[in-house]
Amino acid sequence: MTTTQNHDNLVHVLSLGAGVQSSTMALMAAAGELLPMPKAAIFADTKAEPASVYKWLDWLETKLPFPVYRVQDKLGLIEESLTLRARVRTEGKPWSKSLVPAYVANPDGTRGIMGRSCTADKKIAPLLKKQKQIGNVPRGCKEPRVVTWIGISLDEVTRMKPSREKWAINRWPLIEAEMTRHDCLRWMEKMGFPKPPRSACVFCPFHSDNEWRRLKSEEPDEFRRAVEFERNLQEVKRKSDNLNGVPFLHGSLRPLDQVDFATDAQRGQMDFFQNECEGMCGL
Numbered sequence: 001m002t003t004t005q006n007h008d009n010l011v012h013v014l015s016l017g018a019g020v021q022s023s024t025m026a027l028m029a030a031a032g033e034l035l036p037m038p039k040a041a042i043f044a045d046t047k048a049e050p051a052s053v054y055k056w057l058d059w060l061e062t063k064l065p066f067p068v069y070r071v072q073d074k075l076g077l078i079e080e081s082l083t084l085r086a087r088v089r090t091e092g093k094p095w096s097k098s099l100v101p102a103y104v105a106n107p108d109g110t111r112g113i114m115g116r117s118c119t120a121d122k123k124i125a126p127l128l129k130k131q132k133q134i135g136n137v138p139r140g141c142k143e144p145r146v147v148t149w150i151g152i153s154l155d156e157v158t159r160m161k162p163s164r165e166k167w168a169i170n171r172w173p174l175i176e177a178e179m180t181r182h183d184c185l186r187w188m189e190k191m192g193f194p195k196p197p198r199s200a201c202v203f204c205p206f207h208s209d210n211e212w213r214r215l216k217s218e219e220p221d222e223f224r225r226a227v228e229f230e231r232n233l234q235e236v237k238r239k240s241d242n243l244n245g246v247p248f249l250h251g252s253l254r255p256l257d258q259v260d261f262a263t264d265a266q267r268g269q270m271d272f273f274q275n276e277c278e279g280m281c282g283l
Contacts, residue, residue: 007144007147007169007171010135010144010145010146010147010169011039011134011135011136011145011146011147012036012037012038012039012146012147012149012171013038013039013040013041013042013131013134013135013146013147013148013149014026014029014038014040014041014042014066014148014149015041015042015127015148015149015150015151016041016042016043016068016151017043017044017151017199018043018049018053018056018057018060018196018197018199019151019196019197019198019199019200020181020184020185020188020195020196020198021151021152021153021174021181021184022150022151022199023056023060023151023188023196024151024174024179024184024185024187024188024196025149025151025173025174026038026041026060026064027060027063027064027188027191027193028173028177028187029064029066029149029173030063030064030065030066031191033177034149034173034177037065037066038066038149039066039134040066040067040068040069040134041064041066041067041068041069042068042069042071042127042130042131042134043057043068043069043070043071044071044072044122044123044124044126044127045070045071045072046072046118046122046123046201047072048201048202048203049199049200049201049202050197050202050215050219050222051219051221051222052197052218052219053197053199056194056196056197057070059194060196063193069130069134071126071127071129071130072122072126073121073122073125073126098114098115098116098117098243099116099117099118099121100114100116100118100201100203100204100205100233101113101114101115101116101118101205101206102114102205102230102233102247102248102249103205103247103248103249103250103251103253104243104245104246104247104248105245105246105248105253106244106245107244107245111251111253112245113205114243114247118201128165128168131146131148131168132146132167134146135167135168137167141166141167142166142167143166143167144166144167144168144169145167145168146167146168146169147168147169147170147171148163148168148169148170148171149171149172149173150170150171150172151172151174152172152174152175153174153175153179153180153181153183153184154174154175154178154179154180154183155180155181155182156181157175160172160175198211198214202215202219202222202223202225202226202229203225203226203229203230203249204249205248205249205250205251207249209261210261212250212256212259212261213261213262216261223256226249226256227255227256227257229249230247230248230249230255230256231255233247234246234247234248
């Protein structure tokens with residue numbers, strides 16, 4: 001059981017991404033293994049998660065004794081936001097916002113990457129807005145009012161960052177409990193809970209080949225949505241003057257529906273290591 005005594009007089013709010021770590025954190029709080037009990041959890045909904053995540057979230061909400069608020073920015077769907085909308089500058093030149101960090105095939109043969117604001121616009125901004133509401137934070141407040149629980153585990157310590165808001169304090173209960181992502185999965189199994197899905201937008205360029213392969217085989221409608229998004233993004237950027245190259249969602253700079261996501265074994269290469277690496281080679 002872990003707690004942060006100096007923060008017990010503040011409002012504790014759990015940032016729920018609905019993936020492995022944040023789901024474990026929420027369920028551990030529900031079981032009384034992380035204290036104090038959060039006042040609420042907040043899920044920043046981009047409306048672009050795969051169906052498996054929304055199904056998981058529906059289940060998870062039934063297991064928590066505190067409310068889960070699903071919030072989103074005012075522009076709603078990423079497909080309907082500025083990233084797929086051609087706009088015209090005052091001087092008459094067309095442009096479109098770079099929201100998703102797509103890979104770019106530049107005319108000179110080099111590879112670039114588009115600017116990224118999806119996390120700030122679609123995740124952080126609506127989360128902060130709801131936190132201020134739950135914590136009843138007055139305008140201009142410069143004193144801590146809210147403790148934000150963030151689901152970073154021990155194997156991700158480099159991702160820890162203090163809050164930029166003077167009225168908020170970030171807390172990492174899984175790190176306090178010295179838990180890795182694997183420990184989270186073991187805890188879920190011990191408690192008899194199902195394994196959470198991976199939480200990320202269906203067209204996130206940071207997907208691994210494993211995740212693209214899973215989407216294509218297990219959630220084909222979501223994969224087709226990503227393919228369509230890529231095509232629409234390319235069409236909009238073709239008409240824009242603020243990008244000279246062609247954007248792609250996969251690092252190979254090939255259309256998503258033409259990428260081979262197969263493993264080496266699936267391609268016929270011999271597997272000399274029949275089992276997963278147990279991390280013992282360097283010991």
